[in-house]
Amino acid sequence: MIGSRTVSTPPTARKRLAAAAFALPLLVGSLLAAGTTGAAASPGNGPTAIVAMGDSYISGEAGRWKGNSLTNSGSRDGTDRGWVSGSTYDPSKVYGATAANGCHRSDSSEVKSATGTTTALINLACSGAVTDNVFRSSNGGVSYKGEAPQADQLASVAAANDVKVIALSVGGNDLGFADIITTCATDYIVWYSYCYDDQQGVVDSKIDGAMAKVGKAIDEIRAVMSTAGYSSSAYRIVLQSYPSPIPRAAENRYSESGWSRVNTGGCPFWNRDSDWARDSLVPQIANRLKGVAAAKGAQFMDLRDMLQGHEVCARSSKLVSASQPASATTSEWARWVDSSETQGQIQESMHPNYFGQLSAGRCLALVYAQPTGNYTCRNTAGKDASGMYLSPVS
Known part of the structure; x- marks a missing residue:
């Protein structure tokens, strides 16, 4: 059981873990910011704004957690920002009203952490969203978790604010x-394959x-902005890729054999699969997204x-x-796989946590200061979010 000090290796335990693993979603959450209502503004007028749109990796999923701890009670050694007292927990302390519908827009989400940029930091993203949830309803957009398609929400934001950057x-x-x-x-826990x-x-x-569909999402955003009176040069769209939540095999602190990766580390993946995810899958998706960004300006x-x-x-x-x-300098920046849900919800697994989101926000702030160009954002070893830096992408 992930998050427990007790190592359970019998087949029955592995079956329970497998059942939980099958339920693992990649869902994604951040507060729907103020500034979406009020008197209509126009491009160049009203409060300046950055708007976040899309899925869990930008909504703020897992922002509840400051690292990972094996302690299942109380504040979990200070990692659980949703802790109230005793055995009482309130995720809305972090996710606000979206704790209820599962969009999980955290107070530390990327856009909320992009401080020193615009007046308004607005989060429309929702954990679990697909591209269809971004499109306008008039062009195939689908409501999600009780909320209108994000492009339709953007129309109100664009009218009430002077939107400078839309991060997607x-x-x-x-x-x-x-x-x-x-x-x-x-495959790691049950099938050994x-x-x-x-x-x-x-x-x-x-x-x-x-x-x-990602390309269409950008087109839909541009259509909304054009209807709101924005020229193409009045704002920027920043399309971002995904970080890898697990390390390469050689950088994993736990042995591949035994159950430490499940019961202690919360990273139930074989070495070969870890290397594939880190050095093949994540780069493949990033490179394709880079191509979409180039094609769509x-x-x-x-x-x-x-x-x-x-x-x-x-390691x-x-x-x-x-x-x-x-600690932002020594703790993990991503949420582990808590398949037994002894701490929080399983949908938080494998997402940047509080520390990771502060770092992503710093990346966004750095890109905000660069009106042109494509960049990769990396951390400095031994530093917190202040050590994030940009390098040009060829």
Whole structure:
């Protein structure tokens, strides 16, 4: 059971873990910011704004957690920002009203952490969203978790604010990223087989269609902005890629054999699958998204290496404990796989946590200051979010 000190290896325990692993979604959450109502503004007038749109990797999923701890009670060694007192927890302390519908827009989400940029930091993203949830309803958009398509929400935001940048993270759920993680975890826990070989075929069969829809999402955003009176030069769209939540095999602090990766580390993946995810799958998606950005005239922010050294089970990071407090410099920046849900919800698994989101926000702020060009954003070893830096993408 992930998050427990007790190692359970019998077949019955593995079956329970497998059942939980099959439920693992890649869903994604952040507060729907103020500034979406009021007197109409026009481009160049009203409060300046950055708007986040898309899925869980930008909505703020897992922002509840400051590292990972094996302690299941109280504040979980200070990692649980949803802790109230005793055994009482309130996720709305972090996710606000979206704790209820599962969009999980956290107070530390990427856009909320992009401080020092615009007056308004507005989050429309929703954990679990696919590209269809971004399109306008008049052009195939689909409501999600009780909310209107994000492009329709953007229309109100664009009218009430002077939108400068729209950050978009989308496409991972179209590719079935959650199912990939579930399959790989289950193959480790139950079947003792690799997942990379068959899952690569799944990705290859879906990626062209997914990227076409990402391109349409950008077109839909541009249509909304044009209708609101914005010229194409009045704002920017920043399309971003996904960071890897797990390290390469050689950078994992736990042995591949035994159950430490499940019961202690929360990273139930074989070495070969880990290397495939880190050095093949994540780069493949990033490179294709870069191509979409180029074709659609958007800026590209490459986050594939953002969590380097701070991934779940990374050798250069540590679990939080009573003797090892939560730290932006030493703790993991992503949420582990808590398949038994002893701490929070399983949908938070494999997403940048509080520390990771502060870092992503710093990346966005740095790109905001660059009116042109594509960039990759990386961290500086031993530093917190202040050590994030940009390098041009060729």
